Amino acid sequence: MPESVIAIWQIWGLDLRENYGLTETAGCPIAHFDQPFPRPGFIGREFPDPRFQVKVADDGEMLLRAPLLFDGYWRNPAETEAVFQDGWFRTGDLMERTPHGDIRLIGRKKDVIITRGGKTINPQPIETRLKESSLINEAIVVGDARKYLTVLLEPSTTTDARSAEVLAERLRAEVARVNADLARVEQLLAGHTDNGYCAAGPQAQS
Known part of the structure; x- marks a missing residue:
């Protein structure tokens, strides 16, 4: 909870x-x-x-x-x-x-992510923080053997073409809210797809 x-x-x-x-x-x-x-x-x-x-x-x-x-x-x-x-x-x-x-x-042991750089990430706390938002029904963080983490977001509301970008911007703000408390290797950048889901894209890592 x-x-x-x-x-x-x-x-x-x-x-x-x-x-x-x-x-x-x-x-x-x-x-x-x-x-x-x-x-x-x-x-x-x-x-x-x-x-x-x-x-x-x-x-x-x-x-x-x-x-x-x-x-x-x-x-x-x-x-x-x-x-x-x-x-x-x-x-x-x-x-x-x-x-x-x-x-x-x-977190769950089977869900642990090990990035290409060898960083170990527990995705559950990140997902839980994102789902605290009333805008987000589901969040799934992936990134095993990759240079960066990605999160798929399922919005809690549907939109038409005119309001989709507004929703995407609000979701980016939610990702930024969570990012503020995360280490650099855990952080995400927000973007969105055309199928009603929003995604967070790669965050550059050193």
């Missing part, structure tokens, strides 16, 4: 919290258990029971141990073997942990 959505509901007095769980975990092994109005952007801490454990793999992937973990995928032993590592369940999610133990999700 976008941090701005959580923040506004908390300002209005609703103690809105993000938790984390998967079908494979049969519940929420990570949550805000005793932290009222937690800081937006964090999913909490592991369940307060020593049988529930969370650690970060060398590549940043979240690994879990818990008594409620599933036994395996139905009639798929190869996939089951692939998601377990020495008794730890490989979630496929990338995480970071603060010195206080709070956990933040930073």
